[in-house]
Amino acid sequence: MAAKKILMLVGDYVEDYEVMVPFQALQMVGHTIHAVCPDKKAGEQVRTAVHDFEGDQTYSEKPGHNFTLNATFAEVKADTYDALVIPGGRAPEYIRLNQKVLEITRHFAEANKPIAAICHGLQILAAADVLVGKSCTAYPACAPDVRRAGGTYVEIPANEAIVDGNLVTAPAWPAHPRWLAEFLKLLGTKIEHLEMAAVS
Known part of the structure; x- marks a missing residue:
């Protein structure tokens, strides 16, 4: 198996x-894997947020780590990558306003390259208009975005994932084992x- 070159679209929080x-x-x-953020360069950082499920009607949010980007957004050429990853959090809400983010996303969808999106990451796929006819999941609050974009929102447990063709989606980080495996x-x-030989 040849190693793949993967693009990850991130933003602050x-x-x-x-x-x-x-x-x-x-x-x-x-x-x-190259992690990029609009208007930022390799070596710069984005802030992250920790979303947790603590019994409230929605997730709680706390400051997370600072995450260092390892590639420059302005230099991204989508056709040089084999796959795309779109994490969630608050970032998708604002980076989907960037036209190059949408163009990059459309490239992967139109070329039928693997796309992994989780939680609020589906907001970018919806904004890029690449969900028509796709069955997918997301954080439940994003279900209206999926439906308005022509996708079929599938409600599944938070630790599960769904695959439709080149697209694998999950509701939130508890699904990491399944989402990443798919x-x-x-x-x-x-x-x-590999089975280890028993030591006598």
């Missing part, structure tokens, strides 16, 4: 787990578990 975990996990299995399948990544 991206959800902490939803940027940190896939960024590190995808590198761990040998892929290259994304790795789309990437063609195979992980082999």
Whole structure:
């Protein structure tokens, strides 16, 4: 399996787990991943937010880590990447206003390249108008965005993911094990578990 080159679209107050975990996990299995933010360069940072589910009617929000970008948004050429990751948090709400973000997103959809979006990341897919005819999930508050964009919103448990063609989506970070496993399948990544010989 050849390593893939993956683009990640982030912004200030991206959800902490939803940027940190896939960024590190995808590198761990040998892929290259470039995290970019509109109007920021490699070496600059975005702030993250920790969204938690503590029994309130919506998630709580606390300051997270600062996350260092490793590529420059202005230099991104979408056709040089094999796949796209869109984390959630508050970032999608404002970076979807950037036309290049929407053009990049459309490239991956039109080229049928793997796309992994989680939580509020679906706001970018909806704004890019690439959900028509797609079954997907998101944070429940984004269900109206999905439906208005022509997608079919599927309500699933917070720790599950759904795949429709090149698109894998999940409601929130509790789904990371399933969401990332399904994304790795789309990437063609195979992980082999070797049995260790018993030590006598």
